[in-house]
Amino acid sequence: MSAGRPLTRAERKNFNRAEHERKIKQELIAQHGNELGTFYAWLRVVNIRGTQNYRDGDLTFIREVVRALQNVHSRHVG
Numbered sequence: 086m087s088a089g090r091p092l093t094r095a096e097r098k099n100f101n102r103a104e105h106e107r108k109i110k111q112e113l114i115a116q117h118g119n120e121l122g123t124f125y126a127w128l129r130v131v132n133i134r135g136t137q138n139y140r141d142g143d144l145t146f147i148r149e150v151v152r153a154l155q156n157v158h159s160r161h162v163g
Contacts, residue, residue, distance in 0.1 A: 106126075106130050109130065110123070110130075113129070134146060135147050135150065
């Protein structure tokens with residue numbers, strides 16, 4: 086956490102975001118099992134981050150996710 090000092094606003098925001106994502110992952114894994122829960126957690130976090138980046142006007146994250154999904158799809162479809 087902190088090194089003997091209070092966290093800055095940006096550090097606190099990042100810490101809270103990481104804790105929230107960890108909580109989402111744990112809940113989904115408990116509900117759906119390890120593999121499916123991890124996949125659902127990944128989708129949820131990507132959705133959250135994508136929405137935040139879209140609102141900020143930064144589309145690079147969304148493009149990277151789309152590219153990664155296209156690569157996975159092309160490997161499994163043929």
